[in-house]
Amino acid sequence: MAKKKNEITLRPHVYDGIQEYDQHLPNWWLFTLYAAIAFSVVYWFFYFQSNVGQSDVQRLEAELVRIETVKLSSSIDVSNNDLFWQMASNPDFVDAGKQAFQTNCVQCHGADLKGGIGENLIDNQWKHGHYPADIYHTIYDGVKGTGMQAWGNQLGQKSITELVAYILSHHGDRASMESQATVKTD
Ligand code: HEC
Known part of the structure; x- marks a missing residue:
């Protein structure tokens, strides 16, 4: 069943009465993660592989x-x-x-x-x-x-x-x- 926007899903287990969310990570958060990975590749190439950037x-x-x-x-x-x-x-x-x-x-x-x-x-x-x-x-x-x-x-x-x-x-x-x-x- 398609999930509605902002609908909260819970994982089935309960510990000490505490339940856990099972949500998608927010897009802004994923964006910073992927941007950081892309940046690290560019950085590594520029400073350590290309001889263009100076350490x-x-x-x-x-x-x-x-x-x-x-x-x-x-x-x-x-x-x-x-x-x-x-x-x-x-x-x-x-x-x-x-x-x-x-x-x-x-x-x-x-x-x-x-x-x-x-x-x-x-x-x-x-x-x-x-x-x-x-x-x-x-x-x-x-x-x-x-x-x-x-x-x-x-x-x-x-x-x-x-x-x-x-x-x-x-x-x-x-x-x-x-x-x-x-x-x-x-
Ligand atoms: C037209 C040819 C010519 C040009 C151009 C020339 N030289 Fe010479 N150079 C000579 C000759 C011939 C001697 C040997 C002089 C002698 O018999 O005492 C010599 C000697 C020297 C010596 C002394 C070597 C020793 O055994 O003590 C140095 C140092 C030297 N030249 C540097 C230069 C530099 C630096 C330049 C460029 C700015 C230059 N020369 C341009 C012909 C030239």
Whole structure:
């Protein structure tokens, strides 16, 4: 028999004189349940599967990088090798350096930095010094009488620090680079 709206149905059992309703769950209640399930699937996909949404940890890391970038950018000291190594582990500096390298340097040093017309920049053999501050000066001032022009005026200090960060990022960490660097003479 069809049930009338709002008609109350009771379950057959009685405990201590208490009877139990046997009603449909209200539609608004079911709606919140199904909406929560649908939301959880979308949430799970967005944050954990799609790589589109960022988790809190990713957002925090991105924010820390941003803060470090601002700090490093405002305290550039081109004689401070420590600072260059910090830049080398900062993705913003390294990415910017990569872009500048692709625009200005690949034609001679190669996209893999292994050289060609210019020197190999990842074999850790250096004609003009392996310290970051040396590399900075080689790029800034160039090498007279060779194809390596002075880039200082054209690119400016910030961009050259980024280029150094990019080159260093191919050399592992400071200790291993410094202990294995050799001088190249030719
Ligand atoms: C026209 C070709 C050319 C371009 C473009 C060029 N270089 Fe060079 N680079 C050279 C040559 C040639 C040398 C070697 C100079 C020498 O014989 O001392 C060199 C040397 C270097 C060195 C020193 C390597 C060492 O062993 O000490 C660094 C660092 C360097 N280049 C970085 C760069 C960067 C960064 C750029 C882009 C902004 C760049 N170069 C663009 C030709 C080039």
